[in-house]
Amino acid sequence: MKKIGVYTSGGDAPGMNAAIRAVVRMGVSKKIEVYGIYQGYSGMIEGKISLLQPRDVANIIQRGGTVLKTGRSAEFMKAEFRKKAADNLKALGIEGLVCIGGDGSFKGAHALWEEHKIPVVGIPGTIDNDIYGSDNTIGFDTAVNTALDAIDKIRDTAASHDRLFIVEVMGRNSGHIASYVGLAGGAEEIFTPDANTTVEKAVDRIKDSMQRGKTSSIIIAAEGQKPGRAYDLAEAIRKKSGLDAKVCILGHLQRGGSPTAIDRVLASRMGAAAVEALVKGQSDIMIGTEGPQLVTMSLEQVVKTEKKTSMDLINLATALSI
The missing domain is CATH 3.40.50.450 (Rossmann fold)
Known part of the structure; x- marks a missing residue:
């Protein structure tokens, strides 16, 4: 050759x-x-x-x-x-x-x-x-670490304001980034295209954690078929629980970097x-x-x-x- x-x-x-x-x-x-x-x-x-x-x-x-x-x-x-x-x-x-x-x-x-x-x-x-x-x-490793760095910063402000944040990461048909950064970032819930997590289960767990004294929470969501899924999720949580969830979409930030x-x-x-x-x-x-x-x-x-x-x-x- x-x-x-x-x-x-x-x-x-x-x-x-x-x-x-x-x-x-x-x-x-x-x-x-x-x-x-x-x-x-x-x-x-x-x-x-x-x-x-x-x-x-x-x-x-x-x-x-x-x-x-x-x-x-x-x-x-x-x-x-x-x-x-x-x-x-x-x-x-x-x-x-x-x-x-x-x-x-x-x-x-x-x-x-x-x-x-x-x-x-x-x-x-x-x-x-x-x-x-x-x-x-x-x-994959770079994207996970890029997302994790952002999530660590978001947790700082979530804790300061006693807020619930939904962080959307990439993954149209895959939940690998979401599952890794969710575990590494200490997320309370992880939504992926192929997991069985529901809004009802997420709301119940968040309310339970609040009763135990937790004042802020992070939810990780894979984008699914279209970016912006986190806004739909935030609205569904608001309707089910009255909780106001702030949304952060990391998007193509995860593709770049050294x-x-x-x-x-x-x-x-x-x-x-x-x-x-x-x-x-x-x-x-x-x-x-x-x-x-x-x-x-x-x-x-x-x-x-x-x-x-x-x-x-x-x-x-x-x-x-x-």
């Missing part, structure tokens, strides 16, 4: 740059030319591809976002545009790809392999940590492992983690299987909120 491509796709995540850096430098160390594909699948279709040298990825390991840019491509969902992308890659002699992204990105990568036999290895890069086959995804050491190390390990896998002739797989170890899983299995939120964390957070 003499030439490979690397691209980021879907939502950006802190640590993507560290992964790009690792792919480029590991590739160069193995006498492989590494091409950067800009703006994900859109750039692949439009031919926005250029050779990357080690100096091109200098001083990016600490930067959030992605120097290759990213996005979502509706065109790539159509077979004729996937063929155009594959033709662009083959014209440059690119023999393999490293895809850094989430579930949607991996579906596209799997289609490239199935339809055009372009070898591809996936690296899970998403703050949601919702990729099956990997305990951790690049960006990646934590954990995310930089994880991204570097995964990036290097992806290149090693291509060199060994592996394809249509994802590099994931199982405990401290790197593991591989077929992309077909990854995209067909849902990773559930851990109810153990939510139950523990509830038990410790007394």
Whole structure:
């Protein structure tokens, strides 16, 4: 293998740059030319591809976002545009790809392999940590710590004013961020898309805690299908209990910022492992983690299987909120 491509796709995540850096430098160390594909699948279709040298990825390991840019491509969902992308890659002699992204990105990568036999290895890069086959995804640790820092500050003002706050974190179909920051931030309740917490249960627990002398509370809510869910939740709580809940939506703040050491190390390990896998002739797989170890899983299995939120964390957070 003499030439490979690397691209980021879907939502950006802190640590993507560290992964790009690792792919480029590991590739160069193995006498492989590494091409950067800009703006994900859109750039692949439009031919926005250029050779990357080690100096091109200098001083990016600490930067959030992605120097290759990213996005979502509706065109790539159509077979004729996937063929155009594959033709662009083959014209440059690119023999393999490293895809850094989430579930949607991996579906596209799997289609490239199935339809055009372009070898591809996936690296899970998403703050949601919702990729099956990997305990951790690049960006998750940073997003959790960013949200936790905000929640700690909100708790200060909640305690000062004896108030109930609802903090909305990201997670359209995933409650991983909510469950982690809820436990780590000492939240009284956690609402996620797949948990069975109800407004009635939340109100009962908050009232019980008030009777025990608690003067302020924090509720963590994953955004669900649309940002702003926390306002609906606040109104429902007001109608059920008369309690006035203040709302704070963290939004895209959680996507940015310098990646934590954990995310930089994880991204570097995964990036290097992806290149090693291509060199060994592996394809249509994802590099994931199982405990401290790197593991591989077929992309077909990854995209067909849902990773559930851990109810153990939510139950523990509830038990410790007394």
